[in-house]
Amino acid sequence: AIQMTQSPSSLSASVGDRVTITCRASQGIRNDLGWYQQKPGKAPKLLIYAASSLESGVPSRFSGSGSGTDFTLTISSLQPEDFATYYCLQDYNYPRTFGQGTKVEIK
């Protein structure tokens, strides 16, 4: 199975900060990667698919980039509602695999 490794595992940031989360695949996965946001006690929410395509209705402060093995999720200006855990997910092959998550906390 392809291993997805996110970094950092957690970070503290302030409202208005630019935040970058990295996801690395154990082998090349083209651009077959999505990003999900999860708040405590809630189901995940799709943010990005195909590494860089913004899901409909998701604010434009979220962006994704990368291909092959290295991917990035960027929040250009962190808002109070963005404090959550973020997961990458590869859909290059089966089994699909998630990263371990990155928790974004308030500084």
Added chain:
Amino acid sequence: EVQLVESGGGLVQPGGSLRLSCAASGFTFSKFWMTWVRQAPGKGLEWVADIKQDGSDKNYVDSVKGRFTISRDNGKNSLYLQMNSLRAEDTAVYYCARDGGNCTGGRCYDAFDIWGQGTMVTVSS
């Protein structure tokens, strides 16, 4: 309203069985791949299984192969997960999700765009 509602979770002894259901509404269920994702308490997300629109193709994570079976009934707009030989490590919240199959640049990608609220499965004696 586009919605997925899971049911069937509960407490079961190791070695026991449970069947989860996911009722879909507000969209044409038969047009979408469907997926189960789980989350153990305090842990990250784990993809479990998916099924093609007509049920002809199914995929599983290795840890559940031979124990779990995903199925669907398009006439009832429902997705199922039959879980047998349950283990303590299967304890988790189980979510069903729709794969929107978003397409761009001539290719289509997994896009779990609609999720249920989750149902808790606890395997313990």
